Amino acid sequence: MSNLPADLKYTKSHEWVRTLPDGTVEIGITDHAQHELGDLVFVEVPDAGRVVKADEPCAVVESVKAASDVYAPIAGEITAGNPKLAAEPEAVNADPYGEGWLMRLRPAPGALDAAALLSPAQYQQVLDAEVH
């Protein structure tokens, strides 16, 4: 069983989504994703103000063995990229659901409802299906 906080939503492409009190959402990659990538050496996050579509690549996480895109789970406008990750990409490995958040986004009207987000149990099924 992976580390999957119950208060978060997930995507098939291994992002997590946390709804914040002000109606914006915080986005990161799951514990499973950071584990698969290995030690991160570089993280590129989007600038505030960028408008993204759902499933648009908007961040890059790079480990010693791979570089992967992170997709916007929800359409909207970026309100912040995590500034800490430029100097400390390893925060994503150490604390993927906390200090290692990648970006915050204000969902476009209706986008949150339209997004195909998964519950922890549904995401666990995705992970189970990946194990061969």
Added chain:
Amino acid sequence: MAFIPHTEADVAAMLAAIGVARIEDLFDEIPPELRVGLLAGVPEALNEMEIGRLMSERARADGIALSFLGAGAYEHHIPAAVWAITTRGEFYSAYTPYQAEASQGTLQLTYEYQTMIARLTGMEVANASLYDGASATAEAALMAVRANRKSKSARILVPTTLHPHYRRVAVATASNQGLRFEELPYGPQEGVITTAALVPYDAEDITALVIQQPNFFGRLEEVDALTDWAHARGILVIAVVNPTALALLKPPGEWGTRGADIAVGEGQPLGVPLSSGGPYFGFMTTRMEHVRQMPGRIVGRTLDAAGKEGFTLTLQAREQHIRRAKATSNICTNQGLLMTAATVYLSLMGPQGLTRTAAAAHARTRELIAALTRVPGVRLAFPGPYFHEAVLQLDRAVAPVLKALAARGILGGLDLSAYYPELGNALLVCATETKTSADIDRYRGALSETLQGVRAA
């Protein structure tokens, strides 16, 4: 390494293993209309003896001309040791090896190359080389679009003082990826970019400005002012530089207040013979803050598990074998053998040797220009500082003059009329350290006699 071709039995066994009858069937997914088939116009193959004879005849027909051609490729003296060392079996490869870390000597040499190029350009990091100067310039434009995250326009300002072929290669390589190349005119009196040309772009969203130094006319651009103008507007600066000239000129890393962001160029002057236009190699450097946007291979120095120094490919996650379609480039082949020659050349020359070469080339060009502009009907097109090339203006069409000179064994320079029709009868000439005073006198005499013989316009 042994060269062992597959036998017919090997091929049959491999085809049987994958259930394919003929090698041809491996390509059956390519639609017939896309296949070239026979190459019309390509003659039957020649055997080794026949091709040797053909090439000797062609070489005899060309003769050994006295060349004053530059325009992007430069004749320099290459010490014999350069290619004696470069063609040793240990170095004789066009690529970084596929099992790279097993070839520590090759990686160390590449690392030394990167260090030399970074120091020559005054930049922080160099890659292991690119295809040539033109494609390095195109790659620099693509890189600038990735690196300049404040600019959304993907507009690249390209002065017409940049080599015309480089401009065409940049457009061919990058325009389908959404880049827009906008041409900046040069000052017709000066032959350099003037501040007046920049005024229309003062408040525009521009991603990068390309500056060639020395420019295509051989003239020196006001690199400090141009760089500062660009940086004040959030525009990245791509320097396109001649590596020999860097021994005398301010390196791009020191242009203006902050230095250029990316510096590229043609590496051919560093120990690579002219040989009909190639193979040459391109070099590329940048600042550390942009290193993840730089295409190509990069060798790093590290320590192994036992604490011993070693060399390894680094930052590979940007590259096509890992990032696939999203790699920083998919045409960033490096020119390992030419890069090896450049490393040996720079090692032999040292900073002093390169400075003396550059100073000699400059002095010879001054001597050439002084001699040729004494010929009636010849004048210097653009007064002002130049390095080892300059544009001459003739009082009649250039092509027949060059033809008459060629008949006397002299390549008199490049006719600019096709590239810069507005310049009229313009001729780009070059002299390097390979030319003697006697050579220059021979050219002057031949030009003088030719102009008396060729009818004035």
